[in-house]
Amino acid sequence: MQIELPHEDRLRPNPTRPSPRKRRTRRRRTRWLRLRDVMNAALVLSVTGSMAIMSIVGQQVRQMPASSEWTVPDRAPNIRVLARDGSLISNRGKTGGEEVGFTDLPWYVPAAFIAAEDRRFREHFGVDLVGLASVLLDSAKAGGITRGASTITQQVAKNLFLTSDPTLSRKIQEAVLALWLEREFTKDQILELYLNRIYFGSGATGIEAAAQVYFAKSARNLSLGQAAMLAGILPAPSTYNPKADPELARKRQRLTLDAMVRDGAITPAEADQARGADGDVVASRGSTGHYVADWVEALMTSYIGELEGDVVVYTTIDRDLQSFAERTVRDYVRREGGNGKFNQGALVSMDASGELIAMVGGVDYARSQFNRAVTARRQPGSTFKPIVYAAAMEKGYSPDTVAEDARFDFNGWSPKNDSDRYHGMVSLRDALAYSFNTVAARLAIDVTPQAVIEMAARLGISSNMPPVPSIGLGTAEISLLELTGAFVPFANKGYGVVPSVIERIETKGGRVLYRKDDAGPGRVLSPLTVSQMNDMLVAAVRNGTGHRAGLANWEVGGKTGTSQNSRDASFVGYTANIVTGVWLGRDDDKSAGIYGGTLPVAIWTEFMERAHAEMTPVELPGYRLLQENYVVQYAMDPNTGATLLDADTGEPVIQILERTPIDAIS
Incomplete structure (x- = not known):
């Protein structure tokens, strides 16, 4: 039997096939x-x-410019407007609040912003690489951008130097500028820049403005809960602020407090206390004094030129009376102005030196910032007549002068009384008290319209007025501020005033930039004219169209007015201490359906009762000298016929005589 042996090729190792070890290698x-x-x-x-x-x-x-040219731009100056007692009325300027130092803030205020916006702020060099990596990882998992990665320093860089365009170019420049900021400033300085320039919604830029707008207090006095709520606003100021959505703002507050606990800034117990005590109610500042603050801001350039830093303006406004005036005007308009009648009101009140104590420019500042007390020009109607009568007194008329109340024609113009009734021969006292148009028109023609304009200018009215006979009926348009100021000389013995609201202006450090000069126009009415005007204007309140006005134990003068077609209704009344003017009407110049002797007088009475509550009654200058059977006139030199002057004061000498009849106007 032959045994077949394997081919030797099968027994010999294959030289082309590597061993397992070589294959692994x-x-x-x-x-x-x-x-x-x-x-x-x-x-x-x-x-x-x-x-x-x-x-x-x-x-x-x-x-970009060379880094040697980089400088932090100046913050827009703030105008801090204070009432007479030092309380805040409002902030004005582009920011809405003054700059506050880092060390002036409670420690938990910056801590809240660090926890909410940039937890590694103290460690990074301007750009947070750890935070950036975390954002990229989260975004990759989510398939899109989940959150921002800008540090507080980058936000400062953007706010100071760049726009908000979400471009790669801007982000690169932002990072470069952030590195520069970190090199040039300390962390605390960067935080101070941040807190003073970040936007918080509702027109508030900076932590001080936000604290005032949302909590009616300084940032120096913020509580932990309030600081946390403000920090929670920043991702979406228009949406997260407590005025827009209080509940959402409280949710954002809780997130900030949780972040502060996470970082060890506060304890869980402190966070719980802050949630319960400070996040539930957001104080409202209302609209007290906003029209005043706007007016103050408009005056600043003329007083001190361009602002170079934050300033503090001390005004003459009485905060309590200002609030009361706003509330009173608003309540009357809302309660009585329905059914398409009047929908606006204004009030101006000043003391006998012309210093404003209250000013209301409208009923709802949030809806309309137009100032109807200072800026608006309207026909005063019969409230202007005392100026015509003052010009007539200077020409030689007296309250007892008799004039004819009857229709007449003057070069085609034929004025008439509102009632279209006429009363024949009447004294000027009664004609003014009952507001007879024909008598006022006769006086304006007789003394000449130009003389009336000159009298108005002496009394402080600067608006342009055409020299036409109808000026005697109050057809020229003037402001309520001018009109009210024109009555002040009747209350202060004849001295002209320039209505003022600013007492002084100081820098934030206390350096005085402006102080009100007490010097004014001087005497603009003679003592005799003052006595005569007070005689007639007291009668207008006691017996005439202003009979609904009055203050217990006070002598009150005043005049009502209603413009054509009842578009405007006004009343200006005064005591020896305070002069107040009230206007009601509409912005669209349609009929308001009211008269000066009704609601304007009612508002005036409520306000003046409040304003005089703590005052001792004072007589109007010269008023009683013209009462009963006496008349006051200048003493004349019997030889020359010239007016005698007092050797000590240089003022005309006044003599009191028994009342005698005076010829009627021809």
């Missing part, structure tokens, strides 16, 4: 070569990418 080598290629490619890409990024960054940097 080769596989490891292959993997290494592949990894090397990947690493080389990654290195090339990294270097290439870095070079590309450096090129892009370099290009952006080259487009």
